[in-house]
Amino acid sequence: MTALLSVNNLARHYAVRKSGAWFGQRDVLRAVDGVSFELAAGRTLGLVGESGCGKSTTAKMVLGLLAPSRGNVQFEGAAVPHKRTSAWRQLRKRMQMVYQDPLSVLDRRLPVINQVTEPLIVLGGASASDQKHQAREIMAAVGLTPHLFERYPHELSGGQRQRVVLARALILKPSLLVCDEPISALDVSIQAQVINLLGDLQQKLGVAMLFISHDLKVVRHVCDDVAVMYLGRIVEQGSAEQLFRDPAHPYTRALISAIPSPRRKQQTQRIILQGEPPNPIQVPSGCAFHPRCAHATAVCREIRPELAIVDGARRVACHLHATTVPHT
Numbered sequence: 001m002t003a004l005l006s007v008n009n010l011a012r013h014y015a016v017r018k019s020g021a022w023f024g025q026r027d028v029l030r031a032v033d034g035v036s037f038e039l040a041a042g043r044t045l046g047l048v049g050e051s052g053c054g055k056s057t058t059a060k061m062v063l064g065l066l067a068p069s070r071g072n073v074q075f076e077g078a079a080v081p082h083k084r085t086s087a088w089r090q091l092r093k094r095m096q097m098v099y100q101d102p103l104s105v106l107d108r109r110l111p112v113i114n115q116v117t118e119p120l121i122v123l124g125g126a127s128a129s130d131q132k133h134q135a136r137e138i139m140a141a142v143g144l145t146p147h148l149f150e151r152y153p154h155e156l157s158g159g160q161r162q163r164v165v166l167a168r169a170l171i172l173k174p175s176l177l178v179c180d181e182p183i184s185a186l187d188v189s190i191q192a193q194v195i196n197l198l199g200d201l202q203q204k205l206g207v208a209m210l211f212i213s214h215d216l217k218v219v220r221h222v223c224d225d226v227a228v229m230y231l232g233r234i235v236e237q238g239s240a241e242q243l244f245r246d247p248a249h250p251y252t253r254a255l256i257s258a259i260p261s262p263r264r265k266q267q268t269q270r271i272i273l274q275g276e277p278p279n280p281i282q283v284p285s286g287c288a289f290h291p292r293c294a295h296a297t298a299v300c301r302e303i304r305p306e307l308a309i310v311d312g313a314r315r316v317a318c319h320l321h322a323t324t325v326p327h328t
Contacts, residue, residue, distance in 0.1 A: 003038035003074075004208050005062065005176060010035045010071035011232075012057050016281065027281045031057045033232035034071070036307075041175065042202065044209040046223035046240065048216060048255065050277055053229040055212045059178050062210060063095050064088050075176070093123065096169035100181035102161035106153040112164045113139065113149040119172050138167045141204075142197060159190035163197070170201065178210045183218065195222060216259050220244050228252050231277055231288040234307060238314030248316045250293045287319065295320055 012032040018025040032054040039045045047055045060066035062073055064080045073080045075095065081087035099105045106115055116135040120126055126134070139149060142163040153161055162182065169177060179198070183191040195218060202209065213219050219226060220240055227237040228251065236249040247253045254271040273292050278284050286303050290296040299319050307315040308322065 002040065004041040004076060005039040005210070006074040006077075007035060007037050007058075007062060008071050008074070010058065010061055010073065011069045012054075012061060012066060013069040029281050030232050030283060031280065032061070032068075033283075035229070035232075035234055036071075037227050037234065037237060039176070039208050039210060041208050042206045043224045044202065044211050044222055046219040046226040047210060047212045047229060048214070048219055048226060049229035051214075052277060052280070054232040055229055056180055058229075059097070059180050059210060059212055063092070063097060063178060093119075093172045094174045095176045095178070096172065096174040097178045097180065098162075098165055098169050098182045100184055102158070102165045103153055105165060106161060108153050111150045111152060112144075112156070116164060116168045116171055119168060123172070134171060135167070138171045139164070142167045142170070142201070143193075157190070158186050159193055162186060162190075162194055166194075166197070166201070170205070170207075173205070174207060176208050176210070178212075180212045181214070182211075184214065191218070198222065216244075216255060228255065231280060231283060233288070233317065234315075235289065235317045236315070237307065238312075242312070242314055248310060248314065248321055249289075249318050250295055250320070251289050287317075 010032060011030070011034055014029040014031060015026040016029050018027045035054070035058055037045065047058065049055055057066065061068050064073070064083050067083065075091060081091060106112070113132070113135050116139055117131045120131040120134060136146070136149065144160065144163050144167065148156065148160060153164070156164070183194050186194060198209070199222065201207065211219065211223055223240045225238065226240045226243050227234045228249065229235070230251050236243065236247070236252045243252065244256060247256050254273050257269060257271040275292050278288060278291060284291055285301065287293070287296070287300045287305055290300040293300065297319065303319070305317045305319050305322065307317045310316045310321045
């Protein structure tokens with residue numbers, strides 16, 4: 001299957017002032033540290049993990065909003081151009097983002113139909129009447145009725161505002177939609193509406209989605225494949241069906257065990273992780289997860305595992321699943 005999006009060894013490091021140091025000494029904060037994945041047209045890849053693991057930073061690098069410290073992003077076989085160049089602006093028509101809080105990305109001073117029309121105005125090439133016609137069509141497609149078109153963002157519900165954001169992202173007919181926690185700010189009933197809407201739009205338009213979320217129930221329902229991130233790196237990646245049915249990495253098992261389920265008979269089945277994620281400035285040696293892992297061995301504390309295929313197309317970065325145990 002040909003990849004629409006290819007992310008290769010992507011990293012983003014920041015130089016930060018060393019605590020208690022003089023003369024401008026710096027530490028390195030590894031927000032993202034060697035992430036690779038592929039996304040085919042019309043499919044959805046879920047990117048999950050605890051807060052601060054690098055999901056949103058990865059999304060910004062995918063869209064070219066943030067320059068990587070290492071690695072590259074390719075869209076349809078070509079490298080994503082540098083930010084704010086003419087080539088980047090042309091490519092951004094086909095790569096759009098849906099943000100977590102719709103009210104924060106909408107202009108409260110403008111009717112929503114004007115904001116949906118704005119991308120067409122920026123690109124030019126269409127008359128004002130054509131722009132309005134296209135805006136009305138895409139707003140109707142996302143479930144907004146005509147009496148809402150001239151309202152202002154504060155006059156809409158959370159679900160209606162998120163539909164406006166979706167309409168604005170889809171009006172350019174993108175091939176890739178990056179959804180960064182698109183439903184976390186919505187009520188549960190509205191979440192279901194937006195999830196179903198995304199699924200319907202994907203079937204109709206064939207758009208691929210990079211779906212970032214903390215809600216694993218939603219990820220399981222929406223995504224074809226899932227990549228689990230921990231401290232800036234992917235620790236497990238595979239099909240959503242396989243990963244949720246039989247998680248391989250201890251961190252993935254802990255995340256999935258936290259999903260509420262009426263079928264869980266014993267509370268002891270829940271895996272409670274001890275402590276907090278390590279400081280990304282002071283990443284533990286070996287496997288970064290080993291201080292919180294109940295299965296850690298001496299090898300885990302000394303040698304960092306790399307992503308390797310362990311079962312079909314699934315990849316796991318864990319010494320427990322290595323075909324050969326490295327020697328120290």
